[in-house]
Amino acid sequence: MRYKLLGHSGLRVSELCLGTMTFGDDWGWGGAYEESRKMFDTFAAAGGNFIDTANLYTNGTSEKFVGEFVKPDREKWVVATKYSLNVGNGGVNAVGNHRKNMVQAVEASLKRLNLEYIDLLWLHAWDHTTPVEEVMRSFDDLVRQGKTLYIGISDTPAWIISQANTIAQLRGWTPFIGLQIEYSLVERTPERDLLPMARAFEIGVTAWSPLGAGILTGKYNKPDPVDGRLSNPNSSRPVTEKQLALAQTVVDIASEIDRLPAQVALNWIRQQPGGIIPIVGSRKLEQLQENLACLEFELTPEQLQRLNEASAIELGFPHDFLQSEMVQNSAFGGVIAQLDRTR
Template sequence: MRYKLLGHSGLRVSEICLGTMTFGEEWGWGSSYDESRKMFDAFAEAGGNFIDTANLYTNGTSEKYVGEFIAADREKWVVATKYSLNMKNGEINGFGNHRKNMVQAVEASLKRLQVEYIDLLWLHAWDFTTPVEEVMRAFDDLVRAGKILYIGMDNTPAWIISQANTIAHLRGWTPFIGLQIEYSLKERTPERDLIPMAKAFDIGVTAWSPLAAGLLTGKYNTSETASEAKRLNSPELGKINERDLKIADEVSKIAAEIGKPASQVALNWLRQQPVEVIPIVGSRQLSQLQENLACLEFKLTPAQM
């Protein structure tokens, strides 16, 4: 495992980030406590130090598991969590980007994680309501208070992030150092604006759903219909089209040529982009995570890219 500086900072993070949305079984499809622990230990043994969770994941269980798992060596870990989405049904200020929700979400996450500070706080999704100035000042206040160390954005348009970071620089507030986006061979929309924006502001890029909800694992090809893919896996895969299946075919073809799993080919395509990208790898089983981590053992050739 190699390490990278995350954006315009001195923070060193592993080249793979462990996604923990599967930690906990409250949503009906996640991993048990024991399986989650095995995956965490395998990631640690591989040299990983960057872990991603959210207050909403499995209704808070993900954060609780992460907090327990890192307790023995907390300073080794760069723990990233998120706020914004609704954790309190029926409470009018229990969601959104505003200061009140940010503060109450951070305090609750600190308790679940059993830590004194959060290394990286992501804004989970832009609400198109809260003023940018309120968000950035609230972030900066929490950094100055020692509750969080760094900040990042997820599910937010490039123009808003650009505005926010420009305001932060002008006013001496804490700027974003991280960007989280859906990015894969199937989903390349960020190449139009978000990735060029990140490059211009020197913001580190992390990618969720790097395997396109399983499409790029080698399970699906042009012989599979969208309805069959939906039956076999998930509603998200039910949205695939002929173009997506052709991409999956090409990934499987390269994988067969080099004798590697399709998932590793897809992950290395991300890792070898001109702008450094850190894949967020989440798994339900230890064997899946181990297979994905093995992508670190080789690189694709320029022709294969």
């Protein structure tokens, strides 16, 4: 396991993050205590130090397990948790991004974790109602109080994050150092705005659902019916023919190099510009062990190109327009080839 600096900070995190939405069987499909403990210990033995949970996960059981597991070696671990979404406490102010919910959610998380501080506190999802200034000042207060050391943001439009970090920098408040997004070969739309924004602001990126809800494992390509959340024809996100064709490319490359499709999909993310960190979460120890084995190899440029072509998206306006030959020649006086535009 190698380590990365998370965004514009000195915080050192492992190149894989352990997702713990499956810690606890409260939702009917996660891992019970013993299985969760084995997965945690295996991740630790591999050199992992970055662990992701949320107050919402498995009705708080995930935070309880994480807190107990990291307690004996607290200083080693970078513990990240989230606030924003409904944890079933009721009331209009028990959800959202505002100061009241942030404060009460953090206090509750600290009790469940049984820790004195959180390393990284994520805003879980943007609510489109709380002023950006309120969010950033409230985060800064928590950092100054020592209840969290760093802050991050998840599932939020790029323009809001840009506004938030610009305000924080101008006012001397704590900026976001982390961005959490859905990103995989199946979901490359963050390449339009979120990823360029993260590079511009030096925000570290973690990717949830790196296997595309299981599509990239190839299990939906098999002739026999599979037990997966997308196998239900009434699923809100049914598997498409394009996704099956993409998954087959992943399967083919995995077969050629005697690896698993999931490992190929994870390495595609790991080898993208900017040092994106996949969040690996599993229901069983065996699945986690298989995912960790992605650290043993890298994809060749030719393999990356095949995957890029199979999963390519249109960037849309204004990106495609600005990259067109007409605009590029007009913007740079016809000397594109001679102009060094690196910074």
